[in-house]
Amino acid sequence: MQSKVTEIAPDTYRISTFHPDYGIQFNQFLINDDEPFLMHTGFKRMFQATLEGVRSIIDPAKLRWVGFSHFESDECGALNELLGVAPHAQAVCSVVGAMVMVNDFADRAPRSLADSEVLRTGRHRLQFLATPHVPHGWDAGMFFDEAERTLLCSDLFFQPGDPEPIIESDIVGRARDAIHGGLEGPLAKDMPYTPYTDSTLERLAALEPTTLAVMHGSSFRGDGRKAILDLAAVIKTILSKPEGGS
Numbered sequence: 001m002q003s004k005v006t007e008i009a010p011d012t013y014r015i016s017t018f019h020p021d022y023g024i025q026f027n028q029f030l031i032n033d034d035e036p037f038l039m040h041t042g043f044k045r046m047f048q049a050t051l052e053g054v055r056s057i058i059d060p061a062k063l064r065w066v067g068f069s070h071f072e073s074d075e076c077g078a079l080n081e082l083l084g085v086a087p088h089a090q091a092v093c094s095v096v097g098a099m100v101m102v103n104d105f106a107d108r109a110p111r112s113l114a115d116s117e118v119l120r121t122g123r124h125r126l127q128f129l130a131t132p133h134v135p136h137g138w139d140a141g142m143f144f145d146e147a148e149r150t151l152l153c154s155d156l157f158f159q160p161g162d163p164e165p166i167i168e169s170d171i172v173g174r175a176r177d178a179i180h181g182g183l184e185g186p187l188a189k190d191m192p193y194t195p196y197t198d199s200t201l202e203r204l205a206a207l208e209p210t211t212l213a214v215m216h217g218s219s220f221r222g223d224g225r226k227a228i229l230d231l232a233a234v235i236k237t238i239l240s241k242p243e244g245g246s
């Protein structure tokens with residue numbers, strides 16, 4: 001496996017590795033700043049591909065922060081491998097994530113962020129938003145880069161295959177097709193529809209992002225507020241029904 005690197009916003013690099021067994025991309029995002037920040041680590045078994053991608057942008061030893069939305073192997077499975085090559089790096093995640101999992105899992109103590117807390121990396125200010133159960137997981141959260149209005153949105157807008165790095169249209173249509181397609185598969189019910197779902201997505205939309213950095217599939221440049229509200233409507237229509245019927 002080899003990663004492909006694309007700058008999708010100023011200082012913001014998408015490191016994309018297509019995994020043929022899964023048939024999907026696993027995308028990490030590096031914000032190259034005074035204190036370089038990597039969003040997601042990829043699987044432990046993909047570590048070399050991810051590391052080569054990072055190395056094409058910066059010396060991996062300079063990494064300072066490793067962020068992720070929720071505790072799953074694709075989001076943070078290679079965390080300890082990264083901490084091993086980056087002596088000043090630290091995981092950064094939600095309070096729940098740190099207390100319940102990462103304090104124990106990580107070889108070095110993580111930094112936990114409360115809802116709305118800001119992580120300054122230099123020119124960039126990353127606002128952390130606790131988003132329990134969006135896309136999934138009690139510990140879930142998202143980072144919003146206020147400098148470039150980029151929302152690092154984890155599994156939201158999931159698209160299968162090995163598509164282009166960034167698109168400017170139709171991301172909601174692709175995401176809707178993927179949600180429909182997933183209803184029959186072994187990973188159905190990945191995203192619960194809860195009493196928090198609508199308000200969480202409305203809060204993300206209100207950030208008015210201009211880039212959506214998507215973990216699986218193409219990223220999006222354009223009216224992020226509209227895309228998130230449109231996705232929220234799709235999620236409500238499809239996932240609020242017990243059997244996921246439309």
Ligand SMILES: [Fe+2]
Binds near residue numbers: 136155
């Ligand atoms: Fe996930």
Ligand SMILES: [Fe+2]
Binds near residue numbers: 074075154155215216
């Ligand atoms: Fe994921």
